[in-house]
Amino acid sequence: xxxxxxxxxxxxxxxxxxxxxxxxxxxxxxxYLAGKGYSDLYASENKxxxxxxxxxxxxxxxxxxxxxxxxxxLEKLPARINTVVIAGMGGDLIASILSAxxxxxxxxNKLILAPNSNAQTLRRTLNFIGFSISYEEIVEEKGxxxxxxxxxxxxxxxxxxxxxxxxxxxxxxxxxxxKMWNDVxxxxxxxxxxxxxxxxxxxxxxEEQSLIENVIKRGEKT
Numbered sequence: 001x002x003x004x005x006x007x008x009x010x011x012x013x014x015x016x017x018x019x020x021x022x023x024x025x026x027x028x029x030x031x032y033l034a035g036k037g038y039s040d041l042y043a044s045e046n047k048x049x050x051x052x053x054x055x056x057x058x059x060x061x062x063x064x065x066x067x068x069x070x071x072x073x074l075e076k077l078p079a080r081i082n083t084v085v086i087a088g089m090g091g092d093l094i095a096s097i098l099s100a101x102x103x104x105x106x107x108x109n110k111l112i113l114a115p116n117s118n119a120q121t122l123r124r125t126l127n128f129i130g131f132s133i134s135y136e137e138i139v140e141e142k143g144x145x146x147x148x149x150x151x152x153x154x155x156x157x158x159x160x161x162x163x164x165x166x167x168x169x170x171x172x173x174x175x176x177x178x179k180m181w182n183d184v185x186x187x188x189x190x191x192x193x194x195x196x197x198x199x200x201x202x203x204x205x206x207e208e209q210s211l212i213e214n215v216i217k218r219g220e221k222t
Contacts, residue, residue, distance in 0.1 A: 002032055004141040005114060008148055009087060010036075012112055012135075017083040018042075022073060022097065025050065027057045029085065030066045042081055044069040073097035074104040083110045091118030095125035102129055111151045119147045130155040165215060173216075181216045185209065 002010060006029055013019060013033065021029050024043035033041055043058070043066055045051040051070040058066050069076050074084070074097060084105075086094050094115055098105065111131060115122050126133060131151040139146045161170070169177045188205045191197060197205075 002028060005087065005139050005146045005148075006032070008137065008139045008146075009085060009112055009114060012148070012150060013038075013083065013085075017110065018081050020044070020077055020081040020084045022084060022086045023089060024054050025088065027054045027066065027068075029087075031057065031061050031063065034061070034063050034065055039065050040080065041066045042069065042078060043067070044071045044076070046070070046072045072100075074101040077101070077104045077108075079107050082108060083112065084108050085112045087112075087114035088116060091115035091120070091122035095122050098125060098129060105129065105131075105153065109153050111149075113149045113151070114146055115149070116146065119149065122149065126151045161211065161215065165211075170215065178216060181212050185212045185216070188212075 010029060010032055017038075018040050019030065019033060019038065020042040021027070022044055024030060024045060027043050030038075030041040030043045043054060045054050048070065051068070055068045058068050067078070071077075077084070086097060089097075094113055098111070111126070113122060123133065126149075130153065132154045133149055133151045135150040137148050139148060165181075188209050191205055192202065192209075
């Protein structure tokens with residue numbers, strides 16, 4: 001029987017999802033999905049002990065539809081995988097797993113993530129790597145709360161702005177925040193007066209000026 005957390009994750013998996021369960025532990029999720037008719041599953045662990053335990057659990061089920069791998073995170077993720085599940089780890093660790101092999105995410109459409117801490121760090125990383133959060137829920141189990149995040153491989157148009165300025169700062173716009181970016185704006189104006197400024201650098205500065213005008217200056221005029 002699945003825990004409430006794993007049951008909630010399983011309920012978010014759809015037909016057509018080709019699942020990889022990273023850090024699968026005893027393989028409870030892929031074994032459950034195999035019993036539900038999913039025919040192409042991948043489960044991995046990054047240490048020999050947990051890997052051997054996972055392999056034993058899968059072999060006991062006599063399943064030949066779950067590929068078991070000894071791999072570090074997404075290192076050996078097959079190209080056929082379109083949905084990655086990572087659960088039961090801290091948000092920092094999940095973020096580092098996603099960031100370590102970004103090219104492996106090119107063919108991944110959906111991430112189902114259940115951090116047991118530091119969900120904020122994970123959300124920032126998802127924005128940074130070009131995934132947009134489409135759904136979140138919280139599961140309570142034995143007095144503990146677990147956050148579940150679904151993100152799709154679709155860059156958020158405001159990601160770059162939030163990465164540059166900070167989403168909290170954008171919401172609050174303190175006097176110090178405004179002052180700092182006004183100073184940057186004035187410094188950039190002086191740099192743009194330099195006729196010897198390389199064109200690539202000039203373009204970067206002009207793009208930054210446009211962002212500052214939209215985010216800071218426009219707000220001052222209203």
